[in-house]
Each structure stands twice: as structure tokens, then as C-alpha cells.
Amino acid sequence: MLFWIISALLTVLVAVVLLSPLMRASARASLYDEGEAAVYRDQLRELDRDKASGLISADDADYARAEIGRRLLAIAGRAKTGGEGAEPSEASAARPVGRRRYTFSQAFILLCLPVIGLAGYLEIGSPGTLDAPLAARIENPGDDVDLLVAKVERHLAGNPEDGNGWNVLAPVYFRIGRLPDAELAFRNAIRILGPDAERMNGLGETLVLRNDGIVTDDAQMAFQAALKIEPNNPRADFYLALALEQSGRRAEALAAFQAIAAASPPTAPWMALVNQHIAANSAGVPLANASPQVAAPQQAPTAANPAAPGNPSADDIANAQQMSEADRGEMIRGMVASLDARLKEDPNNFEGWMRLVRSYAMLKDTNRAEAALKDGLKAFPAAGAEGQQLIAMAKELGLDVEEVSQ
Numbered sequence: 001m002l003f004w005i006i007s008a009l010l011t012v013l014v015a016v017v018l019l020s021p022l023m024r025a026s027a028r029a030s031l032y033d034e035g036e037a038a039v040y041r042d043q044l045r046e047l048d049r050d051k052a053s054g055l056i057s058a059d060d061a062d063y064a065r066a067e068i069g070r071r072l073l074a075i076a077g078r079a080k081t082g083g084e085g086a087e088p089s090e091a092s093a094a095r096p097v098g099r100r101r102y103t104f105s106q107a108f109i110l111l112c113l114p115v116i117g118l119a120g121y122l123e124i125g126s127p128g129t130l131d132a133p134l135a136a137r138i139e140n141p142g143d144d145v146d147l148l149v150a151k152v153e154r155h156l157a158g159n160p161e162d163g164n165g166w167n168v169l170a171p172v173y174f175r176i177g178r179l180p181d182a183e184l185a186f187r188n189a190i191r192i193l194g195p196d197a198e199r200m201n202g203l204g205e206t207l208v209l210r211n212d213g214i215v216t217d218d219a220q221m222a223f224q225a226a227l228k229i230e231p232n233n234p235r236a237d238f239y240l241a242l243a244l245e246q247s248g249r250r251a252e253a254l255a256a257f258q259a260i261a262a263a264s265p266p267t268a269p270w271m272a273l274v275n276q277h278i279a280a281n282s283a284g285v286p287l288a289n290a291s292p293q294v295a296a297p298q299q300a301p302t303a304a305n306p307a308a309p310g311n312p313s314a315d316d317i318a319n320a321q322q323m324s325e326a327d328r329g330e331m332i333r334g335m336v337a338s339l340d341a342r343l344k345e346d347p348n349n350f351e352g353w354m355r356l357v358r359s360y361a362m363l364k365d366t367n368r369a370e371a372a373l374k375d376g377l378k379a380f381p382a383a384g385a386e387g388q389q390l391i392a393m394a395k396e397l398g399l400d401v402e403e404v405s406q
Contacts, residue, residue, distance in 0.1 A: 208239060336359045339356050
């Protein structure tokens with residue numbers, strides 16, 4: 001009931017706001033006409049004085065009086081019809097038109113607008129839905145990520161030593177960009193549950209993104225701890241190799257990236273990115289990859305898809321080291337274009353789409369990256385797990401996911 005009362009009051013308020021310009025315009029017109037009529041009446045009195053003093057002839061006085069009288073009648077006609085500049089002879093014809101115009105305007109504002117608003121609300125709104133306080137919505141959050149986060153946060157406020165709660169919340173914070181909260185959650189999970197490879201990688205990655213893509217000393221310590229727990233860890237290896245590159249130790253960085261390539265399956269989705277770093281470090285050219293938009297390698301899958309196209313061979317990598325910078329860039333673009341062409345022929349290849357989107361993003365070709373994402377989502381719709389993974393990666397790469405997924 002309260003909702004309908006508030007709606008009625010808001011409707012009245014909107015009607016008053018819409019009608020007020022018409023009311024103010026009418027008031028201003030009336031004041032203007034009164035002032036103009038007073039000027040003409042003063043002119044008539046002055047004309048009588050001039051005639052009595054002999055300053056003007058009787059004929060001229062009659063002519064002037066007729067002209068001033070005509071203007072006074074014109075003002076009277078405007079006041080009755082609402083039409084500025086209307087002549088007295090037009091008054092009878094213009095008066096019904098003016099009245100109809102204002103009658104239609106007022107009827108539309110007072111009747112049609114509320115009816116249109118009510119019909120629209122009944123069509124797209126939910127007038128029968130009961131009030132749902134925050135506590136009730138948190139108890140049944142459904143698929144609302146914000147409510148899910150709020151539910152876990154409320155639980156942790158009363159149970160701050162629940163390591164599993166922090167462990168669940170940390171990667172969610174990371175995904176939605178709440179990096180300070182993600183760092184705190186990862187640290188709490190590590191403190192309570194102890195370190196493991198996933199938590200240490202998550203903490204290190206959060207520290208990298210918080211520092212604009214720079215692998216800091218704290219981040220390196222986290223990745224090194226992850227490697228001690230799980231030696232076969234391309235995600236940690238990648239960031240430690242990136243730290244070497246950022247510190248100018250290019251020969252060591254090149255060896256580290258080559259080691260990742262040698263240990264990874266040829267169809268691993270991170271191979272395009274690793275190969276770019278191999279090529280860049282071979283030539284001594286820095287890559288603009290240390291940014292929050294770059295997705296690091298995830299843990300290697302237990303079974304790679306053997307049909308993933310476009311992977312470079314060992315000969316390709318060796319040849320790239322002997323090329324000039326321009327030729328190397330052209331080779332990389334040719335490999336990406338070949339991958340794109342093969343995926344158009346055989347789109348049922350999830351790892352291929354992941355690599356293609358990431359490769360175009362790393363080449364700063366945003367339009368083609370978003371086009372590849374759109375094509376990939378046709379083969380792996382956003383409702384599925386693969387589609388969600390594509391979208392998550394695209395967000396990390398800074399692509400316009402909202403426009404592409406519509």
C-alpha cells in the first residue's frame with residue numbers, strides 16, 4: 001500500500017512540474033499585456049493634452065486616437081485568445097483554438113502520462129512481489145554475485161577465523177577487481193589454512209595487479225613459495241620469468257620462458273604469450289605485457305586438446321631468434337592469422353579460441369580480439385563453462401565484453 005501512495009504522490013509532483021511552465025507563461029503574458037495597455041492609455045491622455053494646447057490638429061488627433069485604440073483592442077484580443085499578436089477581428093476564431101490547445105495539453109499531462117506510466121509498470125514491473133529486505137535477499141542470493149559476496153562477508157564478520165570462507169572469497173574479489181580485499185582474503189586464507197600453490201599464486205597475482213603489472217619482491221616470494229609446493233607450475237614460472245625480464249636480465253628471462261615452452265604441451269593456451277616473450281627477449285625488445293590486463297598461464301590441463309591449431313614448432317622458435325624485429329613481428333602476426341583461419345574452418349576448439357583472443361589482445365588489435373571473442377562465444381555460448389572462461393579471460397585482457405556478449 002505504501003508503494004502506491006508514494007507512486008501517487010510522485011505522479012502529482014511530476015504533473016505540477018510539467019504544468020508549471022504553462023502557468024508561468026500565462027502569468028508573464030498577462031503582466032506584459034497590462035503594462036503595454038497602460039502605456040497606450042497614457043498616450044491617449046497625452047494626446048488630449050496636446051490637442052487642447054493646440055500642438056496637434058483635430059484631424060491628426062483623431063487619426064492618432066484611432067491608431068492607439070486599435071492597439072488597445074489588439075491587446076484585449078490577445079488576452080482572450082492566448083495568441084500573441086492576434087488582431088481583434090481574429091479573436092472569435094482564435095479563442096476556441098487556444099482553449100483546445102491548453103485543454104489537450106492539460107488532459108495529456110493529468111491523465112495520459114499517469115496511465116502510460118501505470119501500464120508500463122504493470123507490464124515490466126513486479127507489483128505483486130513482496131518486500132525483500134537485504135537479510136532475506138542474502139539468504140537466497142540466487143546468481144547475484146554481489147549478494148553472494150555479501151553473504152560470505154556477513155558470515156566472515158562473525159567468524160573471522162573461517163579459513164574456507166576467506167579461501168572462497170579471495171578469488172571472487174580478484175575477479176571483480178577488489179584487489180585490496182583480495183590481498184587481505186588471500187593472506188587470511190594462507191594464515192589460517194596454510195600455504196598451497198593456488199593460494200600463493202593468487203596472492204602473487206593480486207600483488208602484481210595492485211602494482212600496475214610489476215612483479216614486486218613480495219609477489220616473487222609468493223610465486224617461489226608456490227613453486228616449492230608444486231614444482232610443475234607454469235603460472236608461477238611465467239611471473240618469475242617476467243620478473244627477470246622487468247629487471248633487465250634478458251638472457252635469464254629468455255631461458256626461463258624457453259623452459260616454460262619446453263615443459264608445456266604444444267596446445268597449451270598460454271603458448272602464444274610465452275612465444276612472444278621468447279621472441280622479444282631474443283631481440284632485446286621489451287614487451288608491454290606487464291599490465292593488469294594480461295592473463296598469466298593457468299595450471300596445465302591434464303589432457304590437452306591435440307586438435308588445437310596454430311602452435312609454433314621448435315624450428316619456428318629457433319628461426320624467430322635469428323629474425324629482425326620487423327620480420328619477427330610479421331611472423332607472429334602470420335601465425336595468429338593462420339590460427340584464425342583454421343578456427344573458422346573448425347570452430348569446435350576451445351583452447352584455440354582462448355589462444356586467438358589472447359594473441360590479438362597482446363598484438364593490441366582490440367577489434368579483432370573482440371571479433372574473435374564473439375566468434376568463440378558462438379561455438380561455446382556464454383551460458384556454458386567454456387563460454388564463461390572465455391568471458392573471464394576477455395575481461396582480464398580489457399576487452400569490451402558487454403558489447404560482444406549481447
